[in-house]
Amino acid sequence: MSGLHQSPYKGFSQEFADYRPYMPGDEPRRIDWKVFARSDRYYIKQYLEETNLRAYILFDISGSMAYGDRISKLEYAKYLCASLAYILSRQKDGVGIITFDSKIREYVPPSAKKVNLSRILGVIDGAAAGGETSIADVLGELAQKTKRRGLIIIVSDLLDQPESVVRAIRSFRFRKHEMLVFQVLDKKEFSFPYADPALFKDLETDDEMIVYPAAIRASYQKHMEQFIAFYRRALLEVHIDCETVFTDTPYDQALIAFLHKRMKML
Amino acid sequence: MTFLNPVYLLGTALVAVPIIIHFWFRRRLKRVPFSSLAFLRMTEARRLGWLKLRDILVLALRCLFVLFLFLSLAKPQLTAPWLARQPKIPSHRLASVIIILDNTYSMGYGDNFRRAQEAARELLRRYSPASEFCVVPLTGPSRPLSWTGLNGALKQVEACTLSCRTGSLRQALENIRIDAPAYELNYLYVGDGQEIVFKDLTAKALSDRKLIWYEIPGGGNAGIAQVSMVDPVSIVTDKYQIMATVQNHSGRIFRGTARLVSQEQEFTSDLAVQPDQSADVVFTLPVRCNAGTVAIMDDDSLLMDNEYYFAKTVPRRMRVLIVGANEYLKNALSPVSAASMPFDVRTIMNLKDGDLRMQAVLILNNVPDLSKGDEIRIRDFLMQKNTGALIFLSNDPGPGMRRFIGEWAAVRGTVAPRGYLTLDWVDAGSPVFKVFKNEASLKGIRFYRLNDLEARGHVLARVDQYPLIIQKDNVCIVATECVPGNTDLVYRAIFVPLLHRLASSVVYQLPDREYTVGAAVDTTKVLQGIDGGYRLASITRPGLYCYGGDTIGVNVDPAEGDLRSIDEGSAAQLGVQVLRSLSALAGIDLTVACLMIALCALVIEAALLVLR
Numbered sequence: 001m002s003g004l005h006q007s008p009y010k011g012f013s014q015e016f017a018d019y020r021p022y023m024p025g026d027e028p029r030r031i032d033w034k035v036f037a038r039s040d041r042y043y044i045k046q047y048l049e050e051t052n053l054r055a056y057i058l059f060d061i062s063g064s065m066a067y068g069d070r071i072s073k074l075e076y077a078k079y080l081c082a083s084l085a086y087i088l089s090r091q092k093d094g095v096g097i098i099t100f101d102s103k104i105r106e107y108v109p110p111s112a113k114k115v116n117l118s119r120i121l122g123v124i125d126g127a128a129a130g131g132e133t134s135i136a137d138v139l140g141e142l143a144q145k146t147k148r149r150g151l152i153i154i155v156s157d158l159l160d161q162p163e164s165v166v167r168a169i170r171s172f173r174f175r176k177h178e179m180l181v182f183q184v185l186d187k188k189e190f191s192f193p194y195a196d197p198a199l200f201k202d203l204e205t206d207d208e209m210i211v212y213p214a215a216i217r218a219s220y221q222k223h224m225e226q227f228i229a230f231y232r233r234a235l236l237e238v239h240i241d242c243e244t245v246f247t248d249t250p251y252d253q254a255l256i257a258f259l260h261k262r263m264k265m266l
Numbered sequence: 267m268t269f270l271n272p273v274y275l276l277g278t279a280l281v282a283v284p285i286i287i288h289f290w291f292r293r294r295l296k297r298v299p300f301s302s303l304a305f306l307r308m309t310e311a312r313r314l315g316w317l318k319l320r321d322i323l324v325l326a327l328r329c330l331f332v333l334f335l336f337l338s339l340a341k342p343q344l345t346a347p348w349l350a351r352q353p354k355i356p357s358h359r360l361a362s363v364i365i366i367l368d369n370t371y372s373m374g375y376g377d378n379f380r381r382a383q384e385a386a387r388e389l390l391r392r393y394s395p396a397s398e399f400c401v402v403p404l405t406g407p408s409r410p411l412s413w414t415g416l417n418g419a420l421k422q423v424e425a426c427t428l429s430c431r432t433g434s435l436r437q438a439l440e441n442i443r444i445d446a447p448a449y450e451l452n453y454l455y456v457g458d459g460q461e462i463v464f465k466d467l468t469a470k471a472l473s474d475r476k477l478i479w480y481e482i483p484g485g486g487n488a489g490i491a492q493v494s495m496v497d498p499v500s501i502v503t504d505k506y507q508i509m510a511t512v513q514n515h516s517g518r519i520f521r522g523t524a525r526l527v528s529q530e531q532e533f534t535s536d537l538a539v540q541p542d543q544s545a546d547v548v549f550t551l552p553v554r555c556n557a558g559t560v561a562i563m564d565d566d567s568l569l570m571d572n573e574y575y576f577a578k579t580v581p582r583r584m585r586v587l588i589v590g591a592n593e594y595l596k597n598a599l600s601p602v603s604a605a606s607m608p609f610d611v612r613t614i615m616n617l618k619d620g621d622l623r624m625q626a627v628l629i630l631n632n633v634p635d636l637s638k639g640d641e642i643r644i645r646d647f648l649m650q651k652n653t654g655a656l657i658f659l660s661n662d663p664g665p666g667m668r669r670f671i672g673e674w675a676a677v678r679g680t681v682a683p684r685g686y687l688t689l690d691w692v693d694a695g696s697p698v699f700k701v702f703k704n705e706a707s708l709k710g711i712r713f714y715r716l717n718d719l720e721a722r723g724h725v726l727a728r729v730d731q732y733p734l735i736i737q738k739d740n741v742c743i744v745a746t747e748c749v750p751g752n753t754d755l756v757y758r759a760i761f762v763p764l765l766h767r768l769a770s771s772v773v774y775q776l777p778d779r780e781y782t783v784g785a786a787v788d789t790t791k792v793l794q795g796i797d798g799g800y801r802l803a804s805i806t807r808p809g810l811y812c813y814g815g816d817t818i819g820v821n822v823d824p825a826e827g828d829l830r831s832i833d834e835g836s837a838a839q840l841g842v843q844v845l846r847s848l849s850a851l852a853g854i855d856l857t858v859a860c861l862m863i864a865l866c867a868l869v870i871e872a873a874l875l876v877l878r
Contacts, residue, residue, distance in 0.1 A: 067301035159302040189301055199295040202303040210295060211306055212317060219309040227305070 019043040053093035054110040054148055057081050057120075058138065059127065060156030062101040063204035065184070066129035068247055073184045074129045076247040077155045080182060082124050083255055084153055089117040094150075097123055100138040101131030110150065132204045133160045139168035143175070151178040158183050158231055159204075166234040179240040180258065183231060186247050192220050267856075270341035277336035284328035288321075320874050327871040331864050338860035355452075355478070358394045362413065362447030365389065367426050368404045368457020368482070370433040371783075371826040375458070375485050375568050379428045382456045382482045386423045389454055389480060390416060398448055401426065404433035404457065408441035413448075430783040430807055432823040436467040439475070453477040455842075458484040459831040462823075469840050479837060480845045486516025488539060488564050489827030490524075490574035493780065493819075496548060499697045499770040501581045501608030503553070508578060510547045510560045514539035515828045520564065526551070528558025537562070553580050557810055557817040568827060574780070575810050575819030581608070581774050584626030584652075588613045592631045592658075594748055594756040598765045599629075609769065622647040627769045628655045632747040635664025644670065654740035654772025658747045659717050674738045675745075676720040681732055686712040691728040698726055698735075698767045702760060712754045716746035735768070742772045780819045783808055 022031055022042035035043045059081045065074040081097065088095040089112070096110035097120045106123045108116065135156060142152075152172055158165060158181070173179055194213035201208050228244055235242040245254045269275060300306070367386050373379040390399060399419035400411050403426050414422065435455060453475050457463065489512070496507035514520040520539040524547040525532060531552075539545040549560075557577035564572055586599055586609045600611045609627075614620040617640045622628065628647060636644070647653055657671060661680060668677050681687070689711040692699040702708050713729045723738025729745070736743045746752045748761070755761050783805060805811060808821050837844050847855070 064301035067299065073301070157301060159304065186301070194298065197295065198298045200298050200300045200303060200306060203299050203301055205303075207303055208297075209303055209306065210292070211298075215317070216306065216309040220305055223305045223308055 016045060018046045020046055053088070053091075054146075054150035055084075055088045055093055055095045056110060056142065056146065056150060056152045057084055057095065057097045058142070058152060058154045058156070059097055059099045059124065060101070060133060060135070060154070060158075060184075061099045061105060061127045061129050061131075062133035062156075062159075063130050063202075064133060064157055064159045066203050067189065068186045069188055071247050072129070073157055073186055073247055074127065076245075077182075077184050078124050078127060079251055080184070080245070080254060081155050082121055083251055084155075084258070085117060085120045085124070087255070087259075089114070089120075095120065098138070098142060099123060099127050100135075102134040102137060104138055104141050107145070109145075129203070133157075135160045136164040136168040139172060143172065146177070149176045149178075151180065153180045153182065155182045155184060157185055157189075162227065162230050162234070166231070169235060169240060170238050173238045173240060179235075179238075181231070181235060181240060181242040182254065182258075183228070183242060183244040184247065185228075185244060190221065190224050190246070192217050192224075268343045270343060272340055274336050274339035274341075277339065278333050280336065281329045281332050284325060284332060288325050288328075324871050324874055327867040327874070330867040331871070334860045334864035334867065338857050338864060342856040342860060344856055355389070355392050359392075360394045360397050360449050361452045362398045362400075362449045363390065363393055363419075363452045363454065364400045364402060364442060364444070365419070365423075365454040365456065366402045366404055366435065366438050367423060368433070368455065368459075368463065369426055369429045370405055370457070370460070370463065371428070371430050371822045372432075372458055372460050372484060372568065372829055373482070374428050375487065375829055378458060378482050378484065383423050383426065385480050385482065386454075386456045387420055389456065390419050390423070393452075400442075400444055402438055402442060403429070404435065404438050404455075404463065405429040405431040406438070406441075408443070411442060411444040413445060430822050432462055432782075432826050434465060434467075435463050436465075436471050439467075439471070451475070454480060456480045456482065458482050458829060459837070459844075460484065460826070460828065461830060461832050462825045462828070464832045464836070464840070467840060472841055477840075477842045478845055479842050481831065484829030484831055486518060487568055487572075487827055487829045488512060488514045488516060488520040488522070488562060489568060489572045489824065490560055490562060491544060491824040491827070493560050493574050493576040495578055495580075497697075497701060499581065499767045499774060500701070501583065501766065501770055503583070503608070505550055505552055506578075506580050507548050507550050508576065510549070510574065511544050512537060512539050512547060512562055513544040513824070513827065514541060515830060517541045522563045524549075524560060524562050526558060526560045528555035531555055556580055557819065559810075568822075568829075572827070573808070574821055575808060576780055577810065577817040577819045579774065581770055583608045583610065584773060585610045585624060586612070586627045586629060586769060587620050587622065587625045588629045588631060589615075589617050589620060590629075590631035590633050590658075591615060592747070592749065594761070595629065595631055595658075595765065598762045599769065608766070617643070626653055626773050628653070629769070630655065630657045632658060632660040632749075633667065634660045634662075636666035636670050638666070641666065641670045648740055652773055654742070654769075656742045656744070656768055656772055658744045659719075660747055661715060661717070661752075663717070671743055672722075674721075674723045674741055675733070675736045675743045676722065678718040678720055680715065681718045681729075682715045686714050687716075687730045687732070688712055689727060689729055689734065693724070693726045696724075696726050696737075696771075698737075698764070698771050701763070701767070707758060707760045711758055711760075713746060713752065715752045719743065719745050737771065740772050742768055744768075780821055781805075782821055782823045 019032070019035065020043065022044050026044055030044045032043050032045045035041070059077060061074065065077060066072050068075065085095050085097060092112050094110035094112045095116070097106070097108045098104055099106040106127070108119050108123055133156070135154070135158065154169070169179055169181070192213060197210060197212045199208050200211045232242050232244070243254065243258065365386055368382060369379065373382060386401070395416045397416070398413035399416060400413055401419050401422035402411065455477055459479055459481055490510050491513040492511045494509055494511070496509050510524055510526070512520075512524065518541055522537060523534050524537050525534045526549045528551060533549045533551070535547045535549065537545055537547050556579065559573055559575055561573040588595055588599070588611060591613070596611060596613050599609045617633070622643060625647070628644065644655060648655060659667070659671070659677070663677055689708060692702070692708060694700065713734070716729060716732060716734065719733050719736060721733045721736045723736045723743070725733045726735040726737055728734055732745065734745050748756050750756055805820050811818050811820055834844050
């Protein structure tokens with residue numbers, strides 16, 4: 001057994017968990033005959049399945065992640081992903097990373113080996129922002145690669161079609177995956193502090209448009225609030241934590257929040 | 267459409283500037299990389315249409331502003347014929363132009379004369395340079411004129427100077443003596459169009475001349491119309507009063523100060539004059555201050571008509587010789603105190619006994635007849651300076667007396683009513699009776715006997731229909747002797763003052779010592795009994811002038827102070843077309859409209875920029 005995480009699935013292992021009455025369809029070989037001898041009833045012994053956690057870190061490297069003032073969202077996400085990978089690796093859990101924009105760019109399968117961490121860090125370090133985001137497509141593609149249930153951590157600004165993203169995340173959740181979403185945003189994206197009219201350029205599509213910030217600030221902020229609130233509400237319905245972190249949030253706070261939530265899962 | 271300053275139309279090319287700036291600004295827009303435009307599009311979507319429209323509107327308004335600003339500077343004139351109410355002078359028209367430039371004193375108000383000169387130049391330039399021109403100053407003398415070219419006419423306008431005289435348009439038109447015109451005659455008058463200028467001008471006098479009057483609007487004015495002695499015949503020993511009549515020609519109340527300066531002494535008096543009214547200011551002066559200047563302080567006036575030059579002859583103590591016994595006369599005129607009474611009276615019974623030299627007033631009382639020698643002596647006496655005669659006719663005067671007084675009155679008979687007649691009319695405006703105006707004491711004075719005279723001079727008083735007092739020059743005829751048998755006047759309170767005034771009035775005829783600039787004065791008549799001869803016609807500036815020891819004040823014509831013009835209706839009746847602005851020559855002035863559009867564009871643009 002390796003890894004600190006207890007598997008939530010009960011199966012074959014050496015650590016006894018509990019008894020339960022035999023139900024038709026259970027394998028007869030799992031009946032505890034000693035208990036039967038004592039109680040004349042059929043019970044089945046249950047064991048904690050002690051397996052390595054297979055964690056996938058989905059790292060959004062789309063063009064929008066390049067946005068940021070002092071530190072870009074990509075840089076912030078890099079540190080966050082590296083920290084998560086390190087923590088999981090230190091817990092002897094298998095951790096892999098997937099960088100994506102509109103499709104998967106890099107894929108490091110989960111492994112608890114030390115060398116895997118180096119590969120992951122290498123991938124993170126070499127990640128460069130570019131391309132459009134399509135989280136739903138990426139999650140669909142990932143579904144093909146993850147046969148076993150695991151922990152999927154999405155680090156992204158989620159600047160995509162919210163409905164399709166939520167639908168894709170929910171489908172993962174229905175397949176018993178644990179999900180954790182870090183929505184990385186820059187404060188300026190929220191407060192929109194620009195004053196003068198300017199030509200705004202979309203980092204993903206290179207589209208340009210003249211924007212009069214003062215005229216639309218209030219409306220923009222309202223849309224942004226609705227956007228964040230939508231993710232939180234939609235994901236909370238399927239018991240998925242969505243942690244919105246701004247690039248000025250210290251990493252330890254973000255990670256503590258993550259760890260605190262994971263404690264509940266143990 | 268025409269433009270008075272077409273050079274400014276070049277500025278309309280600057281319309282391109284806002285367009286260039288607009289696109290340059292778009293190119294110079296700061297590029298901001300942003301994570302996603304999705305939300306911006308969502309928020310801008312509703313406003314994007316409006317913002318694009320606003321951008322276009324702002325650009326259009328800026329272009330409009332520049333365009334109409336320069337259009338307004340170019341002074342556009344709408345020249346549609348159906349729009350023009352004012353007279354038009356088509357550009358570059360070939361004509362024979364006579365331009366009458368008003369240089370009367372009233373044009374000295376503000377910078378009116380300079381404006382008139384500028385207007386005259388503009389009017390001249392409007393014609394073809396090949397036209398022939400003649401510039402006639404309104405106050406100019408009658409002289410042969412000749413046609414000149416444009417440059418010559420412009421020089422004549424420049425050379426024309428403001429005059430202190432008044433002028434008449436009719437006179438000016440009649441004085442124009444010039445060769446036959448080569449082209450159609452055009453008469454232009456540039457001036458303030460005072461009523462006095464148009465005085466006597468009739469449509470008939472204009473005949474078929476078409477006169478265009480370019481109006482230079484006059485202003486408000488308060489001026490001194492006259493300075494006179496309050497009581498010109500009273501004999502004063504130390505002080506006398508003079509009165510300045512201030513006429514307010516403007517439509518607002520004049521409040522100011524009147525100041526009199528004479529013999530280095532200054533007297534001031536505050537005054538307020540209602541619009542279009544006059545007010546009198548009285549100054550009490552020492553006798554020695556007999557000439558000087560009265561001025562009123564007012565910025566909004568002509569300069570010289572509110573500075574009036576005056577010179578007054580103050581009555582002096584004089585010698586009176588009474589011929590004929592009449593205690594009433596003697597007592598009335600004899601001094602009680604030599605210091606206070608103005609007369610030094612002597613009485614003789616026969617004219618032959620008297621020495622007329624050194625006498626001022628000769629009173630013939632009840633002298634039945636005059637010999638030829640007496641008549642000559644009296645006439646010689648009356649020819650002298652500051653002398654006069656007062657004649658109380660006897661009942662039924664003799665032929666010598668009748669012949670002598672024939673110049674002033676003719677005796678038709680004797681009036682002896684059964685009862686009495688009363689004094690029922692006096693000339694209250696005459697200096698003699700001026701002070702008795704409204705005095706009840708004049709009423710009911712009885713006359714029992716008097717001569718029936720045919721007046722050949724000015725009648726000062728009548729008894730019933732019969733002239734009682736007749737005055738002409740320095741002789742005064744009274745139709746009866748002042749004795750109780752003829753009248754009860756001798757018992758009346760007014761007898762002494764009336765006698766004083768009659769005696770004074772014959773000596774001091776007080777000709778109006780103030781003249782106007784350039785007035786044609788009949789020197790012989792005016793200066794009779796004073797001394798010398800004045801040639802006032804040569805005086806061109808107001809002021810105090812000394813001739814032979816006398817001082818006279820010369821002023822501008824008081825009528826010149828009235829700056830009111832004749833109204834357009836009166837001008838139209840005369841067939842005079844009124845032109846109020848040079849721009850109207852070309853048509854309706856659109857300058858203000860263009861300026862307003864430019865300003866509106868600016869305001870709307872500002873509002874659009876604020877309205878986000």
